[in-house]
Amino acid sequence: MTLQARLDAFKADFEAGKPPYNVPPAVIETMHRATAELIASGAAGRALKAGDRAPAFTLPDPDGRPVSSAALLAEGPLVVSFYRGVWCPYCNMELQALQAALPAFEAVGAKLLAISPQSAPNSRKSARQNGLAFPILSDAGNEVAAAFGLRFRLPDYLVELYKSLKNDLPAFNGDDSWTLPMPGRFVIDRDGTILYAEVNPDYTRRPEPEELLPAIRRAAEAAA
Template identity: 80%
Template structure:
């Protein structure tokens, strides 16, 4: 089953209020409103695209070790996935799909990292629960997400909903800004140029990991 098929099946059960979710329809309507407004604002069109130069950055892994794009790109092309947090089931299913595709990425000489605003403790939990063999780097305040033009502030009505649902983003992220990254997936060549970019303001829609393989093959041929 494809990643999107799994996400669609989860979404159908969640929005139908099936146990164990039991989510009221009014909550679903608020989430739909926030997504629709983000789409209408043209948020995805503002994000970095294929052909743009990726920003350089250094972030810490869950153990506090610095990881830099300069070091990773010296080894080969780089796959970057922006991850909202351990609390997001759609994101966790995406991480699991990326993990399953990791051998294909590595066979083409590529590294894979996820980037999240959450604290190191929560990233360690994500790595453990999703059985990941790649790191989740801590992007405090979504600063790197902002460089990729993915950061957005939650509208007040969505903040109120999250609070009512006990989804404490300030607690998860160690930051009271109530910002998140749009889900984004990038392939960066060794020259720092983005070869593939997929950004969607609808967090229930994610590209298949295999969609990046043509860009990775192109990068492998360039460096061969």
């Protein structure tokens, strides 16, 4: 089953209120409203695109060790996935799919890492829960996400919904900004040029990891 098929199946069960979710229709309507407004805002169109320069960054891994994009790019192309957090089932399914694709990425010399605004303990949970063998980095305040054009603030009505659902982003992330990244995937060449960019304001839509491989192979061939 493809990643998107898995996401669609989960979404259908969740929005139908099937056990164990039992989500009221009003909750689904509010989530749809927020997604529609983010799409209409045009925010995704302002994110970095293929051909742009990727901002350099250094972020801590779950053990507090700094991980530098420049150091990783010195070794080969870099695949970067921005995700919302361990509390997001769509993100967890995408992380699992990326883990399954990791050998294919590594076979052509690429490194893979994922970035979220969550705190180190929650990043450790992400890695453990999803069986990940690639770095999970903490982007406090979504500062690096903002540099890529992905950060947005949740509207007040969605903040209130999250609070009612006990989805406490300040607790997950260690800051009270109530911001998230739009999910985004980037392939960055060794010189810092973005070769592939996919950003979707609808968090239930994610590209198949295999879609990144042509850009990774181009980078590998150019370096050979």
